[in-house]
Amino acid sequence: MKVLTDHDRALAELDALVRETYQLWDEEWVGFSWRNYTYDHMARVRALARTLGAVESAHDLVIRYGATLHDCTKSFDGEILMSADGKRVVDENGLWLNDYLPPKRANKLTRVYDELDLHRTVHSKSGALVANHLLAEHGVEDAVRDHVQEVIHTHLMPGPDSSVEGKCLYDADTIDANIGLPAFYRNIRISMHRQEDQYAQKGDDLDAWLRDNRDEFLRGYLRERVRTWNEGKRNDFIPKLTMQSSRDVAAARVDRLNVILDDMSRELDDPGAAIGNGGALAIVWDFIERRRNPSLTEELARLELLHCTGGEKSAAARFIGDVRTEVAGNR
Structure with missing residues (x-):
């Protein structure tokens, strides 16, 4: 008698496998991604894809497997x-x-990648083949695997x-990589990484420059x-x-994000007061200062303890809540 696959268990094991896989590289940055970005991105994409799938009456199990594994070979790029x-x-x-x-370092996924000889293959193609192999190991039926x-x-x-x-x-x-608050966070990370490289090439200290030019930098940025950048999404990506x-x-x-930027623009009349008194700028400045391979998921948990435990919601707490909602794929 055929044994039915425990899909929740299989998904949990595959989720753990891809999380482990992304940490097998020591490079902090490659292209437009940093090491801790990739797992967070996958989880957000999965959440949003499921939200869209519910609207479109899509096959949720296929989306869960597909999203979990869609970037499983991205780190080889x-x-x-x-x-x-x-x-x-x-x-x-x-x-x-x-x-x-x-x-x-190596694990099951990297060994499958090597066995299938997928070096220098676009990660959508290599990921699809590795995913099929991994799903077969978990006993997922052929029709679901093929889909x-x-x-x-x-x-x-x-x-x-x-398919839908x-x-x-x-x-x-x-959407996740380019539009909305998680993409805004990514924009901060990429912008600051570029500036770090530029300052390092000149032998200058970016942190010292930011401390001396904080208000001017924030206003221009x-x-x-x-x-x-945000308005351009209406023509470039949507x-x-x-x-x-x-x-x-x-x-x-x-x-x-435009509404949030309007609020931040008002805070920028006195950035020091906003940063020191729970304004949304406090969160942006925190993101700018904490640049060593952060995880947005972990950063939000830390910031919630700092800004979201009181009674009345500050602007910082509202901003964190908006980011958290988009991270969860709820809108």
Whole structure:
């Protein structure tokens, strides 16, 4: 008699496996991602994809497996490969190819990757194959495995025949990285990393510069650069989403961040008071200062203890609550 798969147990084990896998590399930054970003991103994408899937009557189990494993081979992607004439090397579908970045340690997933000889393969393709192998080990039925493989394989470039589950994953993946409060946090991290590199090349101390120029920096960053970045999502990313439900979520996130930026702009009249007295700027400044491979999930838990335990909600607490809601995929 066929033994039924305990999907909750399988998902928990796969979740633990991918979490472990992302820590097998010692590099703090590769491309636009830092080491602790990838697991947090996966968890947020899974939550949002399930929210979208509920609206679209999608197969929740396929989404859960697909989202959990969609970036399972992402950490093998090193720097983008460049041709002799300075152009990015692409595969047959026009997707950028990356150099192979070997892990410093090994586990079951890395051994499967090596056994399947997937080096320098786009992570959507390699991830789909590794996922199929892992799901087979857990006794997941063929139809579900094949569907999950399709969902992962197309999560970078959905086509006209993509399943609704594939569209949910693609849209959630796109939204999380580019639109809304988790994407704003990512923007902070990437912006500060670039500045760190620039200052290091000059032999200068970025932290010292930030302390001396905090108010000027925050005004330029939040009133100008982030505002432009956020509004640009309406033209750059929202039209690329595949479902109206996703476009609605994305537009609401752009609107929400604009309201938050309006509030922060008022706080920027006196940044010191806002940072010292529970303004939303206190959270942004905390994000800017704590730059050593942070996890947004862990940062939120720490900040909630600092700002969300009193009676009346401060602006900082409201901002944390908004971030937490988007992290949970609830809107």
